[in-house]
Amino acid sequence: MSKGKITVIGSINMDLVTITNIRPQVGETVLGESFSTVPGGKGANQAVAAARLGADVTLIGCVGPDAFGLELRNHLMNEGVSFREVQNETKKHTGIASITVSDQDNSIIVVPGANEEVTPTGIEPFIDTIVGSDMILLQLEIPIHTVEYVIKKASHNNVPIIVNPAPFQPLSMETLEKVTYITPNELEEKMLQVVNMKEKVVVTKGNKGVSIWDNGKFIDIASYNVDVVDTTGAGDAFNGALAVALAEGSSLEDACRFATAVGALTVTKLGAQSGMPTREDVVAFLESQNSKGQKLTF
Template sequence: MIVVIGSINLDLIASVDRLPAPGETVPGSAFVTAGGGKGANQALAAARAGAEVCMIGAVGNDSFAGDAMRLLREAGVDLSRIRESDRPTGTALILVDERGENIITVVPGANATVSADDLSPADLPLKQGDLVLLQHEIPLPTVEASLRAARHAGAISVLNTAPFRAEAASFLTRADYVVANETEFDLYSDALELAGGNRAARMRDYVRRFQSNVIVTLGGEGLLCATPHQFFECPALEIEPVDTVGAGDTFCGYLAQSLSAGESLETALTRASTAAALACLSRGAQPSIPHARDVLFAYNRQVRA
């Protein structure tokens, strides 16, 4: 079982030729809505990868809630522990340019109400061998409490450090796996006073000091992974991106499913990286998350290449 504790949003997505400068208005060419939120995106990715997934979070009592959870429900994610809040469903306002680059504003809404009270044994039925997947779009005390609960239950914890929040450095090292992009890791390196003249050296210092695993994603350049026993690189699948929104969440969901299924870390990372690349080939976070059969086809082609 994969338990995702995180945010649930409705994304409002506009396509533009180029992203506006401060104070500038640019015309849009298209507009769509889609389910989003880093927690929900990762839950959907894990489910499409083939995992049994339970989602813990909150939505509002409004018209956005149903749309925000529609694809999760269709994918068979267990939504029985989603709580209704008196705050509105979380919303993300997204502009995507013709190169696939984006700018995003997130209004947390109900996501800000997810608390340690939602982690009671009745709401968080963890057992040894389960996997807990977390991000930073819910209150950080809840993230920290979730890491403690996972450790207590003997579950594996995977923490995606997006979006960057400096105060998370105090509990980052409690996660079994940390997934950060290059900017996030560099900022946490400063906060944790990691030693080394380059990123790889700082990653090695991290795992030496904290005896956990750290994965740093590099976009089109692939990723770096450091564990207490090995260090390796994983190249990215070469693509022409249409929209990069949701690629990181796709990576995390597929990584969680592969780890939960007992695959080797290198295999899990290659498969997750392949899935993330495929997610960049269409617009929207959740609609673009690939299904397992498409990832398997692309993964096999990549491995044979």
């Protein structure tokens, strides 16, 4: 099994997480249970997920000249992610996400900050890294014209591309045609209107699993029954794992089964990156599921 070389171009945030039993209504103040700051951002989440699973991961992104930025740089280094930092010309603050966790679900407000500096001009010094990858992984928390630029460059150099279309923004048909796989949730799939590209679409359905089109038919891949603590980062864990498995040469179906297990393990712990499993964790989990009659793919 070869070690995949994955480049993620995306957002880096500090997540400000509040746990509460009562979700406040407009104009209401309630008492929460706890508060913490944890590394986040869809780009960083997916990069850490892939690195913990054993891939050679580079993250291209931007943080601010502030305490959050310093902490996130050190965190990425400790996670084994090679961080290629876009120059922050306007010295914007590090991006943040304010997350409220209540009743096993979450609500999120994102303030992009320095993530807006991830422009085509900003990533130009790292084009050699992008075109030398086994897999490119993108999300939509950076400027959409940057996403389109990376897709054009990678496609021209025959580099496979996964796009996680979240938070949702419209993508042109010209751009979608250059993508290898796109990973919407059920709502995003409807908004994308990609009925003529079903072979590219991996639809994530939360606790209902994943649906793909493979070998001329739809395949539904079931989720795993786990005790849910926090759903934050589950989709990012899935995308990071999908990139790893495909870069290692797995079929789409086996890659999705692996990624579904990674997503399931992530929701059993609090926090996005802090809840993401290692390769050893996933193998042990799949072996335990295999003993219950589930299909073992890794």
